[in-house]
Amino acid sequence: MKKVISDVGEKLRAKESKLTTRRELVLKVLLENNGKHLSAEEVYNLVKLRAPDVGLATVYRTLELFQEFDLIQTIDFGDGRKRYEFGPEAGENHHHHHLICIKCGSIIEVNEDLLEELENRVSKKHNFTVTDHQLKIFGVCEQCKKPK
Structure with a gap:
């Protein structure tokens, strides 16, 4: 997991962005729940267990950033919510x-x-x-x- 986090940090820095502590928490939640297809709300609830002061908007922005950088895959299973998982570049x-x-x-x-x-x-x-x-x-x- 440390290697993946380091690689993600490098990829963000290469495009003039940072892997902040909060972004790293979101990343860790996705990595620890690989294959579970978490919604943004589920990611938020898991991140809040570690950092109660993290807001839902922060989680949404982080997921959007990770998607923009092709770090995560999104999929809609027809229930009206996007699901996220860490995955290969598009x-x-x-x-x-x-x-x-x-x-x-x-x-x-x-x-x-x-x-x-x-x-x-x-x-x-x-x-x-x-x-x-x-x-x-x-x-x-x-x-x-x-x-x-």
């Missing part, structure tokens, strides 16, 4: 895909690139350069299908 690797339970809201990651062939066809047919994609599949998870 276009560097394809984003993983998600299965979303319509009953309990659980999110299951699928770490397979299922759309490579489609991307190639679309790119050739429309002379379009694909840089990334997201696939969200909605349904009912194993837990919700179990009889009660």
